[in-house]
Amino acid sequence: MLLARRRGEPAGCVGLRRLDTRTMELTRMFVRPDARGEGGAVVLLDVAEDTARRLGAHRIRLNTREDLVEARRLYAARGYAEIAAYGDDPLADHWFEKRIRIDPPGLTNTGIVLV
Numbered sequence: 782m783l784l785a786r787r788r789g790e791p792a793g794c795v796g797l798r799r800l801d802t803r804t805m806e807l808t809r810m811f812v813r814p815d816a817r818g819e820g821g822a823v824v825l826l827d828v829a830e831d832t833a834r835r836l837g838a839h840r841i842r843l844n845t846r847e848d849l850v851e852a853r854r855l856y857a858a859r860g861y862a863e864i865a866a867y868g869d870d871p872l873a874d875h876w877f878e879k880r881i882r883i884d885p886p887g888l889t890n891t892g893i894v895l896v
Contacts, residue, residue: 793810794825795809796810804841805842807829810825838882841861842877843856844868845873845875845877846874856877860879863876
């Protein structure tokens with residue numbers, strides 16, 4: 782779980798959990814209403830992606846609800862593409878994925894990764 786602070790006070794959070802050796806899931810992203818509109822969600826997303834990358838992930842997945850229009854817009858703007866449903870979250874209406882580490886052609890199975 783990553784915590785964002787603004788002026789020393791908690792302003793938002795985001796969780797990461799491992800789905801498999803190359804996939805992390807972004808969970809529980811939240812920015813307090815009084816902290817919205819200041820770029821905090823983008824910072825949380827960037828830090829979560831960097832953390833997942835450092836933990837060896839090649840992609841991040843997430844799910845969200847139909848009514849969270851701004852969240853879906855943010856994910857799309859940050860390079861997340863809608864994918865088929867995964868998991869069994871009964872509250873999810875939309876599923877997204879973003880590749881965060883691309884192995885160069887021909888080097889995929891060598892253990893060499895350019896970042």
